[in-house]
Amino acid sequence: MDFEIEHRDAGSRARAGVLRLAHGDVRTPAFVPLATKGVVKTLTADEVAALGFDMVLGNTFHLMLEPGPEVVADHGGLHGFMGWERPIVTDSGGFQVFSMGHGAVADEVKGRKTRGDGAGEREGAILAIEEEGVRFRSYVDGTDRFLSPEGSMAVQAALGSDLALAFDECTPFHVSRDYTAASTQRTHRWLRRCLDWHAERGPAGQVVYGIVQGGVHEDLRRASAQEVAASGCAGIAIGGSLGEDKAQMYEVVEWAVDELPQERPRHLLGIGDVDDLIRGVELGIETFDCAMPTRLARHGMALTPDPADRWRVNLLNGRFRDDRAPILDGCPCPTCRDGRSRAYLRHLLKQREPTGMRLLTLHNLTFVQAVMAALRGAIAEGRLAEVAFALRAGASPFAEATRPGRAEARAPAPPRR
Amino acid sequence: MDFEIEHRDAGSRARAGVLRLAHGDVRTPAFVPLATKGVVKTLTADEVAALGFDMVLGNTFHLMLEPGPEVVADHGGLHGFMGWERPIVTDSGGFQVFSMGHGAVADEVKGRKTRGDGAGEREGAILAIEEEGVRFRSYVDGTDRFLSPEGSMAVQAALGSDLALAFDECTPFHVSRDYTAASTQRTHRWLRRCLDWHAERGPAGQVVYGIVQGGVHEDLRRASAQEVAASGCAGIAIGGSLGEDKAQMYEVVEWAVDELPQERPRHLLGIGDVDDLIRGVELGIETFDCAMPTRLARHGMALTPDPADRWRVNLLNGRFRDDRAPILDGCPCPTCRDGRSRAYLRHLLKQREPTGMRLLTLHNLTFVQAVMAALRGAIAEGRLAEVAFALRAGASPFAEATRPGRAEARAPAPPRR
Numbered sequence: 051m052d053f054e055i056e057h058r059d060a061g062s063r064a065r066a067g068v069l070r071l072a073h074g075d076v077r078t079p080a081f082v083p084l085a086t087k088g089v090v091k092t093l094t095a096d097e098v099a100a101l102g103f104d105m106v107l108g109n110t111f112h113l114m115l116e117p118g119p120e121v122v123a124d125h126g127g128l129h130g131f132m133g134w135e136r137p138i139v140t141d142s143g144g145f146q147v148f149s150m151g152h153g154a155v156a157d158e159v160k161g162r163k164t165r166g167d168g169a170g171e172r173e174g175a176i177l178a179i180e181e182e183g184v185r186f187r188s189y190v191d192g193t194d195r196f197l198s199p200e201g202s203m204a205v206q207a208a209l210g211s212d213l214a215l216a217f218d219e220c221t222p223f224h225v226s227r228d229y230t231a232a233s234t235q236r237t238h239r240w241l242r243r244c245l246d247w248h249a250e251r252g253p254a255g256q257v258v259y260g261i262v263q264g265g266v267h268e269d270l271r272r273a274s275a276q277e278v279a280a281s282g283c284a285g286i287a288i289g290g291s292l293g294e295d296k297a298q299m300y301e302v303v304e305w306a307v308d309e310l311p312q313e314r315p316r317h318l319l320g321i322g323d324v325d326d327l328i329r330g331v332e333l334g335i336e337t338f339d340c341a342m343p344t345r346l347a348r349h350g351m352a353l354t355p356d357p358a359d360r361w362r363v364n365l366l367n368g369r370f371r372d373d374r375a376p377i378l379d380g381c382p383c384p385t386c387r388d389g390r391s392r393a394y395l396r397h398l399l400k401q402r403e404p405t406g407m408r409l410l411t412l413h414n415l416t417f418v419q420a421v422m423a424a425l426r427g428a429i430a431e432g433r434l435a436e437v438a439f440a441l442r443a444g445a446s447p448f449a450e451a452t453r454p455g456r457a458e459a460r461a462p463a464p465p466r467r
Numbered sequence: 468m469d470f471e472i473e474h475r476d477a478g479s480r481a482r483a484g485v486l487r488l489a490h491g492d493v494r495t496p497a498f499v500p501l502a503t504k505g506v507v508k509t510l511t512a513d514e515v516a517a518l519g520f521d522m523v524l525g526n527t528f529h530l531m532l533e534p535g536p537e538v539v540a541d542h543g544g545l546h547g548f549m550g551w552e553r554p555i556v557t558d559s560g561g562f563q564v565f566s567m568g569h570g571a572v573a574d575e576v577k578g579r580k581t582r583g584d585g586a587g588e589r590e591g592a593i594l595a596i597e598e599e600g601v602r603f604r605s606y607v608d609g610t611d612r613f614l615s616p617e618g619s620m621a622v623q624a625a626l627g628s629d630l631a632l633a634f635d636e637c638t639p640f641h642v643s644r645d646y647t648a649a650s651t652q653r654t655h656r657w658l659r660r661c662l663d664w665h666a667e668r669g670p671a672g673q674v675v676y677g678i679v680q681g682g683v684h685e686d687l688r689r690a691s692a693q694e695v696a697a698s699g700c701a702g703i704a705i706g707g708s709l710g711e712d713k714a715q716m717y718e719v720v721e722w723a724v725d726e727l728p729q730e731r732p733r734h735l736l737g738i739g740d741v742d743d744l745i746r747g748v749e750l751g752i753e754t755f756d757c758a759m760p761t762r763l764a765r766h767g768m769a770l771t772p773d774p775a776d777r778w779r780v781n782l783l784n785g786r787f788r789d790d791r792a793p794i795l796d797g798c799p800c801p802t803c804r805d806g807r808s809r810a811y812l813r814h815l816l817k818q819r820e821p822t823g824m825r826l827l828t829l830h831n832l833t834f835v836q837a838v839m840a841a842l843r844g845a846i847a848e849g850r851l852a853e854v855a856f857a858l859r860a861g862a863s864p865f866a867e868a869t870r871p872g873r874a875e876a877r878a879p880a881p882p883r884r
Binding site for chain 2: 087088090091092093094096116120121124125132133371389391394396398400401403406407408409
């Protein structure tokens, strides 16, 4: 993998660049929509590409259970299976396995509860965590299954993703420091095994990210970041419990980034609230994945530039019953552009019509994509502080004040391979 | 309304022509997809237009309950509400009200059980059928509601459809001849009231079809067809119980068509199986509406040229687990054209992913549209018998043998107004 940093922000750790992967380039910083089960919920691959996303995230845990890695491999991998021609990152399955194991406690994992797209995570059960790997009961058919670092890498090889994540234990917030320390050590040993397996048998063109754990303990986080960086993995993801509130999350991320080499790309797992994306970019994160925009859409929530309401509005609210305005004036998404009204969307959502969820998904992903484009452009133009301030103050990512200006317009588009 | 018959088949009653309505032309014979609640399930209006459909059907009963006619009217009618610019026909609400009233018995109404798109029909209750109209309990909020011929026309006026259907009682199969006779007489009186209301207050450009009832009794059907034709309505729909099997259904339709004036268009309510479309066209029907293609899609059934299996295949079947072929070779629908495999579709459908239902809906509607195009083209080319035979023998509607040939290709597209 080739990661090129094109611009650095003077006032923060933010960088703008491009990840060159086997199936093409990912312009960073970037948001990565979830295609957990081989589909971005309610959309086709063509539609996701039309929204401008460079990469999606598929999930090892779900896809290994259904339809099974061999079926996906027979289609030429996840790209052929789902018809997506751009880069794919695959989650390792660790988060899903361990959120079953830690049960309801997984909900305590601040921010992380939105990693993965929810289905099945409450139904399976973890049976044993051993040095070799994890035994669990399949939520699909109740059979005992085993997932190890090597097994996860083998599934990800079958899926043929551009970017594989190492198998880790995602430690929840409530466990003891001792548990977190021991678990983090095991995650490091598992990373070694992932890299060893991959060096010998990984598919050509696929790169591996290690995952930093360490909970909310500064020394453990810093040590984990150093250890993961030292493993020689192509990039570094930050996972696990990031604290009990946003302030602590930002602090934990900063500890990790402090220890990471500048030249390697960083991914922040399961984080995607608009304020977290802005702060994450300032902290030097390249890529983010999160169920937020797509899941909110299915629950009738549309993203809007309203920080006081967490950048969202509930279209099921009765006040939209006869509201003929689009979700957001000036939004270029297919839903707003075609003039579909809040009243129409509310009607479809109330009736649980799939088209309603889909129209909101298109809007929400367009919104998040615009936020990332604004931040990316702002870094390139040396005005990140100004644009971040405007977004935090409620500026629309489609407004003049936040849109990438001439500097970005002049820059040639990165070549696709 | 202007209805022009452009071609007549020499060997049957079939006609090909064009209905000129306020929002454009409908090339006949035509299938009309259901947009029961203001949306063709899983699709956007643009997608339905891209599939080539000239008209969709919205439902008075569902839309009067939610979001309410005044909300739709405030959007400039159903066209503005749902973003569909071509003609719309609205059902009168009679079928939905009466299928609640007759309870499970409605399922006996052969063929008709697929009229409407199912939601809510089992939850409400009819309270009284009176000469003035029908009292029923809303499935939405439990309140008592009243629907009369005038009320139905007023709602359809608010919806702003191009083509309104008169309010009728849909008599089920099991009732006595006396009940059917009395009910049919009331339906005729209701038609008179609908036409009187419409003459005085109906929106400009909207036309009204009367509905022939009479159950499976030849004299009642013939009398009803004569009575409805004599009312002066713009076109005639055939509704109610059409018998206990397809043979009887065709016979009942033929009795009605026998009595109908040649120059006025005919609609067959709630019928859409592929064999029924072929036979219906031969019997001189112009338009058909049915939940079949869209509902089957949501249950994992794809339309294929396989008469022995009722032109459908269940993609949830385990034999498709690793089937990399598209649903149907040569099918130009977005799903088949983009190469999505049966295995991928099966996976999405098993996971209840909305995208799976949508990809099948696109295929099924493309298939039905192709069947209608084949029949339309065949009438124009004087080879309906040959094409109908080929379709009934399992020819693909996308195959050379059934496709409209040079005659249709030479014919200019009907102008849109």
